[in-house]
Amino acid sequence: MSRFWNKKTRELTPYVAGEQPREGAKVIKLNTNENPYPPSPNIRTTMNHFDPVSLRLYPDPQSSDLRRAMSSYLNVPSDNIFCGNGSDEVLAFAFQAFFESGATASPLRLPDISYSFYPVYAKLYDIPTQIIPLRGDMTIDVDAFCSGACGGIAIANPNAPTGMSMKLEEVEAILKANADCVVLIDEAYVVFGGESAVSLIDRYPNLLVVGTLSKSHALAGLRVGYAVGSGELIEGLCRIRDSFNSYPLDRFALKIAEIAVNDRLWTEESTRKIIATREKMRLTFQEMGLDVLPSAANFLFVNVGEKRAEYIYNYLKNEGILVRYFKKPRISAFLRISVGTDTEVSALLTAMRAAIQSMEEGEI
Numbered sequence: 001m002s003r004f005w006n007k008k009t010r011e012l013t014p015y016v017a018g019e020q021p022r023e024g025a026k027v028i029k030l031n032t033n034e035n036p037y038p039p040s041p042n043i044r045t046t047m048n049h050f051d052p053v054s055l056r057l058y059p060d061p062q063s064s065d066l067r068r069a070m071s072s073y074l075n076v077p078s079d080n081i082f083c084g085n086g087s088d089e090v091l092a093f094a095f096q097a098f099f100e101s102g103a104t105a106s107p108l109r110l111p112d113i114s115y116s117f118y119p120v121y122a123k124l125y126d127i128p129t130q131i132i133p134l135r136g137d138m139t140i141d142v143d144a145f146c147s148g149a150c151g152g153i154a155i156a157n158p159n160a161p162t163g164m165s166m167k168l169e170e171v172e173a174i175l176k177a178n179a180d181c182v183v184l185i186d187e188a189y190v191v192f193g194g195e196s197a198v199s200l201i202d203r204y205p206n207l208l209v210v211g212t213l214s215k216s217h218a219l220a221g222l223r224v225g226y227a228v229g230s231g232e233l234i235e236g237l238c239r240i241r242d243s244f245n246s247y248p249l250d251r252f253a254l255k256i257a258e259i260a261v262n263d264r265l266w267t268e269e270s271t272r273k274i275i276a277t278r279e280k281m282r283l284t285f286q287e288m289g290l291d292v293l294p295s296a297a298n299f300l301f302v303n304v305g306e307k308r309a310e311y312i313y314n315y316l317k318n319e320g321i322l323v324r325y326f327k328k329p330r331i332s333a334f335l336r337i338s339v340g341t342d343t344e345v346s347a348l349l350t351a352m353r354a355a356i357q358s359m360e361e362g363e364i
Ligand SMILES: Cc1ncc(COP(=O)(O)O)c(C=O)c1O
Pocket: 032, 033, 085, 086, 087, 088, 089, 115, 156, 160, 186, 188, 211, 212, 213, 214, 220, 223, 224, 225
């Protein structure tokens, strides 16, 4: 606490990201859902030919070339695409552009268990929220999102940290029932098994789909996110961007992201490997007697038991394996484990078995 902080800064509860070990540390990092495979090899050639003199000039504020590449990747006109500095920034712009602030505003509806940045942004921008609990089976309560008026909706699909996904009909039901407010569907993990709502943007001007290259294209370090929606929503995002930072993506990021998006085969191949490993992991956890939620993402949410979760998390950490543990109501029995390479996963499984055995011996 500092006497120089204003009221807003004093009252914030900032987002806590998964641990980022120092560069070069020998750890198996399965805690922030990064892609375990490298990004497109075409990036190296582009980097070798990148002319540093071009950095003298500001980058294209409209991200035109990248939007053109995204347009063919997502099969939507580039006028319906917005690019930003990671989807976290795109989400922040969307919250500011479309959800009302102030105590008397109609609340933004959020699931109780979802990406923990949503309530952080809501607080930062003074947007009141109405929290809708997940059903007992950890699925989104679609009916609750469809009943009564609200000031907007934000849902991750597939959801994080559960990994569970809604069907397209369910997303459509939410869109229909909330035609007067923006429904933000965060598809950070959609390539790993979800159904994308991008195809619905023509029919629902209130739909904003947010995505990222961090997971699907193995570019978490580059910071490139995007949104897809009707022209009026894209214009709203541009108005916020141009009132904050007209150049959210630098020249280097724009070029590299474009190359990566154009290398479809590379992305498809690494996605296929991740899904195959995820399914093997899931079966192994089940054989170990653990409950695992069905995942359409690049991570699994594994119920290891209330008494054991924190112990296993710490045990794995001591072994140099990072996973995510949320000490929060309803999910404190779970570990969220990103899908790694087959070698990383086999080390994880060996360490988890050892952790469970050591607990049983110590009768924890
Ligand atoms: C659901 C969800 N949305 C958005 C993000 C942010 O992704 P980025 O800012 O790297 O694009 C994450 C990151 O983990 C996420 O889990």
